[in-house]
Amino acid sequence: xxxxxxxxxxxxxxxxxxxxxxxxxxxxxxxxxxxxxxxxxxxxxxxxxxxxxxxxxxxxxxxxxxxxxxxxxxxxxxxxxxxxxxxxxxxxxxxxxxxxxxxxxxxxxxxxxxxxxxxxxxxxxxxxxxxxxxxxxxxxxxxxxxxxxxxxxxxxxxxxxxxxxxxxxxxxxxx
DNA sequence: CGACTTTGACCGGCGC
DNA sequence: GCGCCGGTCAAAGTCG
Numbered sequence: 001x002x003x004x005x006x007x008x009x010x011x012x013x014x015x016x017x018x019x020x021x022x023x024x025x026x027x028x029x030x031x032x033x034x035x036x037x038x039x040x041x042x043x044x045x046x047x048x049x050x051x052x053x054x055x056x057x058x059x060x061x062x063x064x065x066x067x068x069x070x071x072x073x074x075x076x077x078x079x080x081x082x083x084x085x086x087x088x089x090x091x092x093x094x095x096x097x098x099x100x101x102x103x104x105x106x107x108x109x110x111x112x113x114x115x116x117x118x119x120x121x122x123x124x125x126x127x128x129x130x131x132x133x134x135x136x137x138x139x140x141x142x143x144x145x146x147x148x149x150x151x152x153x154x155x156x157x158x159x160x161x162x163x164x165x166x167x168x169x170x171x172x173x174x175x
Numbered sequence: 176c177g178a179c180t181t182t183g184a185c186c187g188g189c190g191c
Numbered sequence: 192g193c194g195c196c197g198g199t200c201a202a203a204g205t206c207g
Binding site: 088090091092093094110 | 178179180181182
Binding site: 092093095097098104106119 | 195196197198199200
């Protein structure tokens, strides 16, 4: 399992219906959950780039009733760009951001009816790190029946608590 | 032959 | 109003 190394997990949970529910003034909207329970990175997680300044429109204007769905950002250390999480992803775009010299890849679930989008970006400072951002939820079962981490996040007064984070990545695909 | 990847161009939103 | 940035689409090409 040297392919994936969960040194830093960044959960960027954005719900459109945050009607004043989560209104932290200083707390950044981006909750960083450093989970070292995975492989106990040996000094890997040295610098945590928590400055993910998201221009969240904290301004009043709700108008967030749009179907934003879920947005989760994983920052992992992997040798490969895309992590095979069991779903089939179709690349539909590649762009280079200014903040990052590397290119950003855009993936979309190949299954019909499943408009889940995935954004994979490589860290500019640490090429070993890959930032994968999932957007949306799957409407269908995984083609390979993969049980990813059973992570149940509970929002508790402005703090994300990992209620149940199992590190057992049980992948039982057909041989 | 089919599905998927690749790359450039286009469009929209936001900032100045 | 213009320019910049980010995101998406579509056509061609490639691989299995």
